[in-house]
Amino acid sequence: MSEEQTMQASGPRGPIDRLRHALRPTPGRRRSLVRFGVAALAVIVFALIPGYYALQPGFLTRYPNLAAPYKSWAASPKHSKVACQSCHVAPDLPSQAVYDARMLGEFYLSFFIPGRQLNVFAKPTSAACAKCHANLISVSPSGDLIIPHRAHTDVLKLECVRCHSNLVHRPNAAGKDIPVMATCLTCHDGKQAKNACATCHTAKATLASHRAANWDTIHATQVGKADCASCHAWTTNWCADCHARRPASHTATWRTDHPLAVKVHRNCEVCHTASFCVTCHGDVPKLDFNPALKLVQ
Secondary structure, eight states: OOEEEEEEEOOOOOOOHHHHHTOOHHHHHHHHHHHHHHHHHHHHHIIHHHHHHTTGHHHHHGSSSGHHHHHHTOOTTTGSSSHHHOOOOOOOOHHHHHHHHHHHHHHHHHHTTTTTOOOEEEEEHHHHHHHTOOSSSSSTTTTTTTOHHIIIIIIOOGGGGGGGSSSSSOOTTTOOOOOHHHHHHOOOOOSSSOOHHHHBBBBOOOOOOOGTTTTTHGGOOOHHHHHHOOOHHHHHHHHHHTTTTTTTTTTTHHHHHHHHHHOOOOOOGGTOHHHHHHHSSSSSTTTTTTTOOOOOO
């Protein structure tokens, strides 16, 4: 009697014999292995490979609305090393899985609906940013700005994109990805948060001339003598933004009250040329008028 016949008669004796018996390629097992192999190959060909390709940033170049954002991302020295879903999808496993499944569907939809728009990216959350930006700085690398990040993110619970709106895909007017001062001033307006220069600027305190009581009157004479842009270039409309606001004295009753103010101290020319007065008065009021005073050209 052969060894195989002996095993069939008495059954497998030791562990090795039992393993051999379990793995014996019977016709039924062969069919199961073939089915499993075909299923595995189908998953690889129709799911894993397309899914992997759809998760690559280069896949997004087939969508017209993402061409410009992709180009700016590819030019970024740091963020171009980070996949889209690392920033734009919440870092938890369910969110990442949903994104993976959706992009697999997008792989096939892009073949049947060429030129379609893709809108699957939300604004990055602070949690997504924290995966890389764990050590939040409190002073700018150059040392000239105080930036208490923890006070904004941990205490005030602000999302990073609240300030960092000009990032990889949408640089600011200067072509940079750092916040501009106008962004800071949306909160640092003197009411919600302090707006004194020294609050943020370590090397830029308010000039002594600006603290003079008559600075509002004489500052126009300094135009061309100082580099105003060194402080005020954060907006192209600095002068217009200020001059568009009424002085505190110009209340709702100013039209009737202003003659009394003119008698005390005439300084209309600080903002208005002589022709402005003529429009209503027919001539230039003579009350302590100094024709040599040319504060506004």
